[in-house]
Amino acid sequence: MQETMIKRAKELLADGTVSRVIGWKKGEFGYDSTPAVFETAEELDRDFVFDDFTASNVSKYLVKESRKDGKILAFLKPCDTYSFNQLIKEHRVIRENVYIIGIPGGPKLDVEKIKAKGITGILNKKNENYTLKIETLYGTETMMFYEAICGKCQDCKSKKHVIYDELIGEDGDVLDSSRFDMVEKLENMTAQERFDFWREQLSKCIRCNACRNVCPACTCEKCVFDNPKSGIENKAPSDSFEENMFHIIRAFHVAGRCTDCGECSRVCPQNIPLHLLNRKFIKDINELYGEYQAGADLTSKSPLTDYDTNDCEPSIVHERGVE
Amino acid sequence: MNKNLKEQVLRSSGVNVLKCMRCGKCSATCPSYDEMEYHPHQFVYMVEKGDIETLMKSDSIYKCLTCFACVERCPRGVEPAKVVEAVRLAAVRQQGNNHLSPVQIPEMLDDDLPQQAIVTAFRKYAK
């Protein structure tokens, strides 16, 4: 797959269709690839990588890249196309400046899950019959493949590309996922249990801002948390700001716009399940205002900029779940 | 004027006599009107003035049937029957311990007596 992608990218660079390519670049180790922009065939040959660890969503980078001169080639996995579509809808990317090649999605692997098994010095890995064979500095280790799948791919919602100029490989379908199971489980806890759960999780936050910086819905010119005039400016971790304000406000800001790409939880160094906050909003929206998938199309109105005269009252909160 | 007596009547009746607008509908509706020396509206007015002893001495307190027509019809929610009853109660209390007791009741009963009358009578004489 990686070779096919590099070959096609080189062709498009050569015939002048695009002047740059955005994809993933090898890191220091076999598992720490990062999004990167390539301008020449040499760079592609040397650094371009596409494997089980290239989980990151490159859509957000196109906010800046699509505003530069010339066209850019973007390799988008199915989940990334949702983010991209949403950005088009919000006029944040310039569609004409991006040539999209849809590529197959995950499941991608989470290196932290491998490390958690005590496997270190990772050099390479191979998937054989659902078993992951990992070559390390200290010899070969094995683990079950599914145990290493990253969180966002476990609850994959769709294998379908909602936007592309061409596809490499087959297009898939929207999946029946069980992504709301954990939200539901929390809903059925008592308020005290939920409070304890979230207090424990959110108090781990170190305000590294990785969730915000990676989020394809967080593309504000200036984030409210960085803006002294917003009244809620807060740049460093403080007593209870993270628990009480930061994550709630962030989730609310992306409510109705979040495509559930799962990047926030993937990048969180403290393993806070931030995606559950977004999913709670998505679940509520689906249940109260009708099914809505942000980024699935370019025309539908976001549920929070829309209304129905027969909408439920907030007192519905009292009628659902457990207090 | 006996202030304590007035307060006692007001408290035991729970009636705010100041709400009366002197329309007289209570007396207009009263079936015992002709039997009574003082009429329902006068009860309300005299209690307001504090002239309770006069009422206590009058037979009128026993002539009230406690039918509650005045309570039902009063446009101001004054409840004159409760005032009458409170005055009666004040009189009964002063008389001492000559209350009617439940064991005395059966022999006084008449088969044709409506149940409501028994209850009313008991409410009236047993305090």
Add this chain to the structure above:
Amino acid sequence: MQVNNNFEPVIVAFCCNWCSYAGADLSGTNRLNYPTNVKIIRVPCSCRVNPMFILRAFQKGADGVIICGCHPGDCHYTSGNYFTRRRITLLYSMLDFLGIERNRTRLEWVSAAEGAKFAATMQQFTEDVKKLGPNRRLEDLRCRKQ
């Protein structure tokens, strides 16, 4: 749970200028009593109430937040309260999800003619919040009153 009888909650009420604020004025004009705990902030429309304000109030030590607007369909600005209803429903649902007591938040439609409803609503809401006791779950410790 320990019930502190002397607990006087801080209650922030956001009232839209056209209906609910006028309704609050009307309950004053009609001398309808409601607890002093309730302090009203005037906003042009209930849709002006940013969820940020609500979280901010809780963080600064409010024990209850109530939002009042025109009845759905009667918004002075035609549609403002419909947006309010969605936003506030989602926010309240999220606060519930985070384990915040449901009775600390409320949205009520009060028209300019409903002075009695305004007073009764505030009375009830204050009682509900009193029963819950002080807001500890959403408060910023630095803002706690001594």
Add this chain to the structure above:
Amino acid sequence: MQRIGVFVCHCGTNIAATVDVKAVAEALSHEPGVVISQDYQYMCSESGQNLVKDAIKEHNLTGVVVCSCSPRMHENTFRKAAASVGLNPYLVEIANIREQCSWIHKEIATATDKAIILGKAAVAKVHLNAPLTAGESPVVKRALVIGGGIAGIQTALDIAEAGFDVDIVEKKPTIGGKMAQIDKTFPTLDCAACILTPKMVEASQNEHITIHSFSEVADVKGFVGNFTVTIKKKARYVDEVKCTGCGACVEKCPMKKVPNEFNEGLDNRHAIYIPFAQAVPKVATIDPNYCMMLKNGKCGVCSKVCAAGAIDYKQQDKFIEQKYGAIIVATGFNPINLDKYDEFAYSQCPDVVTSLELERLMNAAGPNGGTLLRPSDKTHPHTIVFVQCVGSRCDDEKGKPYCSKICCMYTAKHAMLIREKYPDTEVYVFYIDVRTPGKNFDEFYRRAVEQYNVHYIKGMVGKVTPKSDGKIDVQASDLLANEQLHINADMVVLAAAIEPDKTARPLATMLTTQMDTNDFFTEAHPKLRPVESATAGIFLSGACQGPKDIPETVAQASAAAAKAIGLLVKNSITCNPCVAHSDELLCNGCSSCEKVCPYGAITYQDKEFRMPDRTTAIRRVASVNPAVCQGCGACTVACPSGAMDLNGFSNSQIMAEVDAICK
């Protein structure tokens, strides 16, 4: 550095009785930025305003906080005062310590604490107030009058007289209202129709007046000077333009058993009808509940006899939309339903009638052609008992707590007319109080007693019992004689309380105007602005605001017209500068705000910006049209980046208030 002045009003004892105003002034004087903090008896009075003005000049104030009544009352007063001495009016904030503090609380200590907190919130807000300049918005030179009774007609005529177009919306097939049903008017006893119908004709012929009869207001949008109203013209199944009002259809209509509302159901009309001879517009209306053609397609007689071809069985409700600068509410009143008053046997005995029914019974155009006959057996009544205050001055859920005001006078009128016309009739009036404040009113009542020998008895009727011989036993008390009376009457007339029309409440909701607990519209000020509602551009005419007799109604109607004309003569009104604005440096151009704006006030443009890294970039940013924006603030919450903010109610201002309250 801010220099803020705080002014605490006593409002006589309205505030000072429950709030320690001195303590409030003292506490607020320690707030940051406050350089002067004073209290005064009446801050809104001229000397009170001068106090504010002098302080602004003397201390060179940058902000003013007035702790007083609701901003809905006097915000403008103090803003104007500030402006007159050169302080931007939008640097004035009001802390509402009357309606929302002193009037609702009883304990001085807690009320004072609350007043201080409200004051602190206002001080915190005013710190962040910015000077604003108001724009202007045009006034639509057309008025809408809702209700076509004497109040609505008079208001419309006066507005038309001033040269403005005015539309009357009347829910019944004809204008005229209650006055059209009345026989004679007190205290002059002139015929109501003789003075009303010329006005109805005048209204229909006035080139400035359009009458939408059989119509209702379906929707109201907009604001002072620029309301958009949807009027529902109900299907009357007759083409209003073609119908000549000849009445041929009415005569031939075979469906004759429809209770005649105009005669209070005392006789019948046809399924197609013209309410009364002088109806305006004089156009027939088909009652779809009774018309055989509309119910089952069998009949069609009216269509056959109509020479003008005006009958249209397929007519549908029609909605028209019209813009208005001012709206005048004149929805009037109705007598209350007496079904719950069993003691007066109203629903059991046909000879127990309401006063309005008596009007029809005595009217020459009424069911008996003006001869007073008992509805039951059409005989002359010889003893008539009038009962006052039926449902008025009541403390229970059956009646109304207020005095209906007009009953004493019309009962004196009825008694007098009956004694004049039928001297052999004995007339008794049971009253609680006879209330006759008004020019020539008490003289009128005395005439009834002295000249016409009407028996006025102080006391109330307790029980009305119809007897088998057709007579009616009236049991009542005579309080002055201290006796209970039984009168063997032929008729009993009940002076039913009056209540606002049922359509008033939904209308108030549409208009966003205030109502009291009895559904009467609340005036902007009970003494000083009695014909305006608190909502700008909405005026009150007639009994919709409270019980009124005809002269009072007409006076108020003209006053409301004068107020509306005062608005309509203006070419534009100063508009609210508290509108949204977008900080272009923060705007993402995401279109969230545009989608929630009900006025379409937000547009986008591509603009070139110098970026922090010294490059230039073209960005899509929102801009708000301040003339179109009404300042609701929906966009400010939809905006994820906080670029959209609202003048006068900015994020930081509201949060400052929140902080002050929670502190």
